[in-house]
Amino acid sequence: MKFNFESGRRGLNRHLIVLIGLCLAGALGTTPVLAHPVGDATQATEVKPWDENTWEQVRQKGPRPAAYLFTTSYCSTCVEAFDALHSRAEKALAANRPAPWLAVVMMDVQGVKAQHHAGHFHGMHALYAFDGYEPAVRASVDPSWPDVTPYIVLVDRRGKVQKILGQPRAQNLNDWLR
Numbered sequence: 612m613k614f615n616f617e618s619g620r621r622g623l624n625r626h627l628i629v630l631i632g633l634c635l636a637g638a639l640g641t642t643p644v645l646a647h648p649v650g651d652a653t654q655a656t657e658v659k660p661w662d663e664n665t666w667e668q669v670r671q672k673g674p675r676p677a678a679y680l681f682t683t684s685y686c687s688t689c690v691e692a693f694d695a696l697h698s699r700a701e702k703a704l705a706a707n708r709p710a711p712w713l714a715v716v717m718m719d720v721q722g723v724k725a726q727h728h729a730g731h732f733h734g735m736h737a738l739y740a741f742d743g744y745e746p747a748v749r750a751s752v753d754p755s756w757p758d759v760t761p762y763i764v765l766v767d768r769r770g771k772v773q774k775i776l777g778q779p780r781a782q783n784l785n786d787w788l789r
Contacts, residue, residue, distance in 0.1 A: 655735050658725045660742035661716050663751040666764075674712035674736075675770060676788055681752070681762040683719045684728040692761040692778050693732045699784040700734075709768075711788060712736045718745065718760070 669677070678696045682689040696713055704710040714737040717725040721740040729738050741748045749756050753774055756762055763775040765787040775783055 655715075655729070655738035656726070657738070658717075658722055659737060659739045661739035661748065662742045663748055665739070666752045670766065670770075670772065673766070675766055675768045676709070676711040677714065677766045678711055678787070679714045679716055679764040679766075680732070681716045681718055681749075681764075682728075682732075682760050684717065684724070685719075686760040688778065689761040690731045692763060693735075695779050695784065696763070697734050699788060703788045708788065714739060717741065718749070 669679070678700075680689065680693050680696065682693075693713075693715065696711075700711045700713060713732075713735045715729050715732045715735045716739040717728060718741045720728055721742070725738060725740040729735070732738075746758075749758060752764065753762075756774075757776070759776055761777060763773075763779055765773040765775065765779070765783065767773075767787050767789065773783055773787060
C-alpha cells in the first residue's frame, strides 16, 4: 500500500505518524513531546488534587482565559483535543493576545501515574488528578456530564464558560479567545 501524504487523508496520516512516533518513543524508553509550551507554560511536574470544591474555586478565582481538559489514562482522542486547544492558544499569542492557561485533569490515575499519562499534553500549565469519589467530583463540574472524555471546559477572559463533550469546534475556540 502506498501512502500519499498529499491526499485528503491527512487526518489518518497524522494519526499514523503520531502512532509511529509513540512506538519509537516507547521502544527508546522516552516520553514523547507532541507540543511545545505556549507563552510561559512549562510542563507541569506537580499533580494537584481536584476535589468537589476545585471547580468552584478555579471558576471564581482561576486564570482567564483558561481551558480545562478532563481526560483518562485510556482516552484515545484526548491528545487531539489538547492539540486543538494548544494550537488555538499559539494563534492567540501570535496575535499579541495573552496566552490562555491550559490545564489537564486526570480522572482515573493520581501521582506518578498521572504524570506518566499526562506526558502527551506538553505545554500545559497545570496537572490535576481527581481526589475523592469520582461521580461526585465529576458532578461538581457538571451534574449532566455523562462520564465521557474528552470533556473540556473553556473559560473566556470575562468568565463566560463553555462546556464541550468531545472535540472542540472552531466556533468554540473562536468564542473562547475573542
